[in-house]
Amino acid sequence: MIVVDGTLKRRLGAWLLATVGVLGAFLLVEAYTSAQRAADRAYDSQLEAAGLTIAEAIQWQDSRPVVEMPAAAFQILATDQQERVFYAILDTTGREVTGNLDGAVTPAWQHAAKAGPVWMTVQHHGTPIRLHGRELTSAGWESLDPVQIWVGHTLSGREALAGDLFVRTLTRFLAMVLVAGLLMLLAIRTALGPVRRLRQLLRQRDADDVRPLHAHVPGELYDMAETLNALFARQREGRDALLRFTADASHQLKTPLAGLQSTSELALQSEQPDEWRHALETVHDSAARTSRLAGQLLSLARLRHASEGGRDTVDLAAVLRDTLMEWAERDAAQHHDLGLAPLPEGPVYIQGEPWSLQEMIGNLIDNALRYTPPGSVITLGLERQPGTVTLSIEDDGPGVSDDLLGRLHQPFERGGRQDTQGSGLGLAIVDSIARRHDARLDVHNAPGHGLRIDIRFPALPKET
Amino acid sequence: MLHRWLCCLLLACLMPLAALAQARTPLVVEAALDRQVIAPLLAAFERAYPDIALHYHDRSTLEVDRRAREVRPAPDVVISSAMPWQLARVNEGLAQPLVSPAARRWPQWAKWRNEVFGFTFEPIVTVYRLDLVRHMIPPTTHADLHTILTTHQDLLRGRVTTYSPGRSGVGYTLFQQDARYSPRFWDLVAAMGAAEVSLEDNTQAMLDGLTEGKYWVGYNLLGSYAMHWAQTHPEVIVQVPQDYALVMMRMAFVHRDAPHPMAAKAFVDFLLSVEGQRILAGSTPLFSVLPEVIGPYTAQRLRDQVGERLYPIPINASLLAFVDPLRRDAFMARWNREIRILEP
Incomplete structure (x- = not known):
């Protein structure tokens, strides 16, 4: 089920918007404060100039400061924005010698101005104004007392300049966002090009075309293309295996069916009831074998395609003991020495399906019985190692040549032997079941002679 | 019968309107400018605004300044030839800005902060x-x-x-x-x-x-x-x-605490209007500031007569000195x- 969950364009657009939004918010806050600072710097220097102009005019006469207020100082203070202007000249006691600040300069401000020139924004009769204060020590004939000069003006010029600067920054930023957005659209189109090409390539393929893709893709898409190729490879393998299996199965079923046909034809040509009976017995045996073969084929197909069933904690030792007991009573086992090596003490727990484990052990025993001469000794065993539980079966039969060992678990492989009635599916089933249990199948020739099969199950982390 | 009722109703509705028209808005102007000199302009204003009752007080510059600062209720409009004092009052925040086409068009050198206007020359x-x-x-x-x-x-x-x-x-x-x-x-x-x-x-x-x-x-x-x-x-x-x-300019502003701000603004706007300036140029010796106004008393005519040696006292912060x-x-x-x- 494929659900369309938005588009990449919209997603990238949303991200761009979020980025621009967050960055923009920061940028604009920064732009606003820096515009304020720039405006303050520009106008503060006017305040300073006005203060210095007044300072220049201060003289001492009869022990008190005398100033012929320079008209230029007021024009500097008012600026071209025609600000309202405020000024005061304070003597050393804080008394306003002249000015229009009406004693608004507090002792705290005067104290601050003693340390050096100060600038501050304050409320004066309900109007915010910018004040600048500086202390001046000038020489006079009688007195050397310092004088403080305070000048200030209203803020409309600063606000206008800051607003102007801010609007300029804002305009630039918006233009940038617009350009970035357009470029982003272009980038999205370009970046999605390979995806479009890949889509085109996939769309043009035939339904049963499982050849690997040949395409130029960017690094980010390499994994996806590779995964697609792996998927194709698995499909190819699966299809090949299926074809092979079907061919093998048909071949396997064909042989007994041909035998049935020829036996029944011979019997039909005969007039002797004895031969009929003999033919019927042959047909019965052969049908039983074919039925068993079909059963095994079915179970193998089921094992390969069955989904993972529920798993339980299983005592493998009990399963082994029960299955062995069951097999020991069968007719087929009467000519072999079927035995069990000493089991570990207590239950041996693994995660698994009891029915498939029984099937596996049964197949192992069946295999050993079929491929060893009568009288052979077959020994099953169970060992516990750190992290694993090993189920083993060993016989003292003829063994298998080394180059065949690796292929034994493939379907219809009989270890180079055509003399048995086996189907060649036993180990394949065992292998499938082992895979379902994450166990490893290991087939090797036993020391001396004979075959040994080890199946290593992962042990449960905690065994009770 | 119904008609008479309707007529009564109509009359009852109109009565308050008529009463409102009777109550004229007072306007107090404190001016350091002789009443006889400015009389033609005042008459023209009263003709143009019949619903404003103009109270024009002609006083000395110092008295006008004192009244603008101290007397409450404040005068609506303050006019004075004492330019530095007028500017100081505006700088104190005693004026309110005048927003009108005439105020906007007024020459930059003859106004400050759009609050005080030099309207004579x-x-x-x-x-x-x-x-x-x-x-x-x-x-x-x-x-x-x-x-x-x-x-x-x-x-x-x-x-x-x-x-x-x-x-x-x-x-x-x-x-x-x-x-x-x-x-x-x-x-x-x-x-x-x-x-x-x-x-x-x-x-x-x-x-x-x-x-x-x-x-x-x-x-x-x-x-x-x-x-x-x-x-x-x-x-x-x-x-x-x-x-x-030197050229002295009478400066007028609308008081911040004007009890009748609309009437006050109408008055100052009239002073600055082409009509008001034409009266200044034609019927008073106060000289119009506007260059487009024609009459015996205009800044332009004065310039033509005495050349470019006219130095208006600038209306800017330097007056504060x-x-x-x-x-x-x-x-x-x-x-x-x-x-x-x-x-x-």
Whole structure:
């Protein structure tokens, strides 16, 4: 089920918007404060100039400061924005010698101005104004007392300049966002090009075309293309295996069916009831074998395609003991020495399906019985190692040549032997079941002679 | 029957409207500007705004300033020729801005903060009696005046008049501005002091003295009043100084606490309107500021007559220096020193 969950364009657009939004918010806050600072710097220097102009005019006469207020100082203070202007000249006691600040300069401000020139924004009769204060020590004939000069003006010029600067920054930023957005659209189109090409390539393929893709893709898409190729490879393998299996199965079923046909034809040509009976017995045996073969084929197909069933904690030792007991009573086992090596003490727990484990052990025993001469000794065993539980079966039969060992678990492989009635599916089933249990199948020739099969199950982390 | 009812209802609805029209909005104008001089403009305003009851009070500059600062309820409009004091009041925040097309179009050099507007253009002149011409060449420049004061000291003794800088805000402003332009102004002050100058409070007093024959020459009179006076008093000659002539402007603003701000704004807007300026130019000697207005009394016509030697006292923050108490003290100290410096 494929659900369309938005588009990449919209997603990238949303991200761009979020980025621009967050960055923009920061940028604009920064732009606003820096515009304020720039405006303050520009106008503060006017305040300073006005203060210095007044300072220049201060003289001492009869022990008190005398100033012929320079008209230029007021024009500097008012600026071209025609600000309202405020000024005061304070003597050393804080008394306003002249000015229009009406004693608004507090002792705290005067104290601050003693340390050096100060600038501050304050409320004066309900109007915010910018004040600048500086202390001046000038020489006079009688007195050397310092004088403080305070000048200030209203803020409309600063606000206008800051607003102007801010609007300029804002305009630039918006233009940038617009350009970035357009470029982003272009980038999205370009970046999605390979995806479009890949889509085109996939769309043009035939339904049963499982050849690997040949395409130029960017690094980010390499994994996806590779995964697609792996998927194709698995499909190819699966299809090949299926074809092979079907061919093998048909071949396997064909042989007994041909035998049935020829036996029944011979019997039909005969007039002797004895031969009929003999033919019927042959047909019965052969049908039983074919039925068993079909059963095994079915179970193998089921094992390969069955989904993972529920798993339980299983005592493998009990399963082994029960299955062995069951097999020991069968007719087929009467000519072999079927035995069990000493089991570990207590239950041996693994995660698994009891029915498939029984099937596996049964197949192992069946295999050993079929491929060893009568009288052979077959020994099953169970060992516990750190992290694993090993189920083993060993016989003292003829063994298998080394180059065949690796292929034994493939379907219809009989270890180079055509003399048995086996189907060649036993180990394949065992292998499938082992895979379902994450166990490893290991087939090797036993020391001396004979075959040994080890199946290593992962042990449960905690065994009770 | 129904008709009569409807008529009654209609009348009842209209009654409050009629009563409202009867109650005229009062408008208080405190002005340092002679009522007779400005009368044509006031009449035109009352015609244009019949629902405003204008109360025009003609007072001295200092009284106008005091009323703007202290009296509550505040006047609606404040008009004064004491330019530094007007600007100081605006700088204190006593004015409110006027937003109107006329205010916006008003020349930049004749307004400040769109709150106070210089709406007249009055040259500062020297006035002399015809008697003077029989004894000497009449002065056409500041230097000429200084020359005749020194060369005809005995003849002119006691017959010279000018503003008192201590008692008149206009006089003080003019002398401050004179002193800014030339240090030789103090020579003139000294010469006037030696001629035992009479210091008057206003232009009218000087014009009266000139007509009576008490004074022969008057320095720094308001050209608007003097020219008006000279039309009916042929013994008085008005001379616009040829080296430089100061120009004083009456400044008007709407008071921040005006009880009737709408009427106040209408009044100031009328002063600045082309119509108001045309009346100033045609029916008063106050001279219109606007260059497009045509009439006998316009800034443009004055410029055409006396050339580019007109120096309007600038309406900007530098005026604040003149009202600084220390600077005023220093100026008065120097004035008092200089005026006595040539005393025997």
